[in-house]
Amino acid sequence: MDKNLFSSCPICGNKGFIIKHNSSGQDTITFCTCREIDKTRLLWKVSGIEKERNRLTFGSYKPYNEASKKAKGAAIAYFKNFNSIKSNRRNSIAFLGQVGSGKTHLSVAIGLNLLSKDIPVVYMSYRDEILKLKQNILDEEFYVNCLRKYKAASVLIIDDLFKGKINDADINIIFEIINYRYMNNLPIIVSSEFTAERLLYFDEGVGSRIIEMCKDYMVEILGKENNFRIEG
Known part of the structure; x- marks a missing residue:
């Protein structure tokens, strides 16, 4: 340590x-x-988002149109209501759709605010962590411990879910994480370029669980006009 x-x-x-x-x-x-x-101090260190605490905040997210304004409003509402919903089945939030719309920014901002209230949060970069898990699948101790970190976290941020090429192994790993959290009413904060419909079509087991968990806070941002990188 x-x-x-x-x-x-x-x-x-x-x-x-x-x-x-x-x-x-x-x-x-x-x-x-x-x-x-x-x-x-340890709580912040193990979260994986400590370095963003002065950058990806609610205050630094500047809405640039109506869709981004609604997305920020949903993020703040979710944080404010977190304690009253955290033990329910519908205790999660998803930011879905358009690249460059600030989905990661808002996901991390929620996590930072929860951490400021001493609520443990763990950040999972989907592409990086899925690759690491697959590369170490034969190292049982590492694999189980790494998977447990994401399955049992009090709050889990899954950033860029299903980004890149996806195979059956990717789906099996993420299903194990999502299903555990679904069964135990553990909140997730998800960002993905997939829409809710595409998530459901791509893998019904994963998609239906995410949709049910995030039903009260499902933010979908569609259209290139919502990519602040090219429109801002």
Whole structure:
């Protein structure tokens, strides 16, 4: 574990607890306040989006038309309502469709705001992580631990779902992750160039679960006029 993540605490000497001696000869142990600080630092570090905390925020997302305004509104509404829906089946949000419409920006912005409330979030770059999982599928310990990270995260961001060439192995891996989260009511924040209809057509098992989980917060952005990279 990276020791630089943790405080140099003058109170407990970096032990994380304090031993107090009383007159009866019995010692009592109490946790030091630095534990909570270190827990928060570690939470940000393992999220995978710590480096974006000053860049991909709600404030830095500037709506450039009506569709982007609605997308930002949905993202903020989802964050505000998160605590009341997090244990429900329909506790997730999806940003689908047009390239360059800010889907990743809004997904990460939600994650950053949840982290600021000490809600654990894990970021999964679909293309990078699927490739890593397939390359290490014979290393059972690595594969299982990596998969568990995404299956069991309190909140999971899946960025650019189904980006690039896709085969049966890709679908099987993502189904295992999505199905586990579906069965256990664990929220997902999904961005994909696929529309809801295409997700459903491409793989009904994965698509139908995502659609049900994200039904109350399904953001579809269609048309090249919504690509701020070329229209902005």
